[in-house]
Amino acid sequence: MAAEDYDIEDQGDQQYVVRMTDGEEDVEAWFHVTPDVAQQLGVAPGDEADLVAATVDFLRTHQDVADFPSIVEIEDVLASYPDYEEAVTTRR
Template identity: 50%
Template structure:
């Protein structure tokens, strides 16, 4: 599943994620804040972005991803996100 996800760092705490969909590639900007990283107990932002993309794919089609994803919004929208992301 992760083989088709391309993640490119775009400055401090920003990532451009490109994923194929049936019609065309979907590009989504991800914003990761230090506060979110603290909540997740993580220090690898790119890994958090990858795992977040995989999490979101279980809830929606790639074609339905928004242009921008703020991880704070994901936390607020999905009750199980923190549990899934902090499970070892």
């Protein structure tokens, strides 16, 4: 999924709304980045949107856009996918 296939909007309080399309269906998902997870992943304050973009790209390789949950906790992604941390930290 190319970056132009989704938009990320900062909603404050480490929450981001992502609007995506797979060409057929539009999906909106809310992403939450906790300060602890951002620190663990080496994300500088203010760069959380980059982590959200990396997470969207990562999840897209594992599931269809239509299957994205409406709320995505980054810490849950980290706990659920053993290859997530390496994928998002090597991308940046």
